[in-house]
Amino acid sequence: MAKQRLDKIMAATGRWSRREAGELARRGQVLVDGVAVHDASAKADPEASEITVNGEPLHYQAFTWVMLNKPAGYLSATEDGRGATVLDLLPKELQRRNLFPVGRLDKDTEGLLLLTNEGVLAHMLLSPRRHIDKVYYTRVAGCLTPEDCAAFAEGMSLGDGLRCQPAGLEILRAGTESEARVTLREGKFHQVKRMLAARGKPVLYLERVQMAELDLDRTLSRGGFRFLTAKEVEHLRKLV
Numbered sequence: 001m002a003k004q005r006l007d008k009i010m011a012a013t014g015r016w017s018r019r020e021a022g023e024l025a026r027r028g029q030v031l032v033d034g035v036a037v038h039d040a041s042a043k044a045d046p047e048a049s050e051i052t053v054n055g056e057p058l059h060y061q062a063f064t065w066v067m068l069n070k071p072a073g074y075l076s077a078t079e080d081g082r083g084a085t086v087l088d089l090l091p092k093e094l095q096r097r098n099l100f101p102v103g104r105l106d107k108d109t110e111g112l113l114l115l116t117n118e119g120v121l122a123h124m125l126l127s128p129r130r131h132i133d134k135v136y137y138t139r140v141a142g143c144l145t146p147e148d149c150a151a152f153a154e155g156m157s158l159g160d161g162l163r164c165q166p167a168g169l170e171i172l173r174a175g176t177e178s179e180a181r182v183t184l185r186e187g188k189f190h191q192v193k194r195m196l197a198a199r200g201k202p203v204l205y206l207e208r209v210q211m212a213e214l215d216l217d218r219t220l221s222r223g224g225f226r227f228l229t230a231k232e233v234e235h236l237r238k239l240v
Helices: 006-012 018-026 119-126 146-154 191-198 230-239
Strands: 030-032 051-053 065-070 110-116 134-141 168-173 177-184 203-211 225-227
Touching (some): 006 018, 006 030, 006 051, 134 191, 177 191
Antiparallel strands (some): 065 225
């Protein structure tokens, strides 16, 4: 791996800012291969060199991938003057890693949201050309019918001019309040809500339960998170 500045390597862990990294180096608390480095602008290979800070090994990770079980009431953004964002649900250490949401969930939509600082892969996953499935559980007002499923499968043109690609609608329970699974291969603004509203079945509740082949980890409480495993990240790479 190419060499990088020590302060950049340390900041990538989220534990320290670059300024804090510089101060630690000046105090002789940063060692590279057993030798104190007093200038944090010095370069090292984070994968080939043994770096310790205050006597503890530094565990470098080029990119971070997190699965969040998003609760309602949070904006899928890195910062927003209108209210709390999903980053506010993460500890300070992760907030320092420059994570951002991979796509968006509406403020009142819950469920699976990926966050990362790996821009290229995130962009590829969101590209309409990739046709990455996104699956939602929804509860709607009104009785869903086979005709609704057929309209989704054919692709819908909405009254506001939005043309939606063919999508999946699987009825789980039909009644005055119906339940269903919706599968999209694109992610336009409020798309699930707009498509169901066009069928006269307004959404009462919406939760994303799957993206690609990643299922929402049901061991996560609302607002809880975990890191993706190496196998899960490799799966995402293979998709693109």
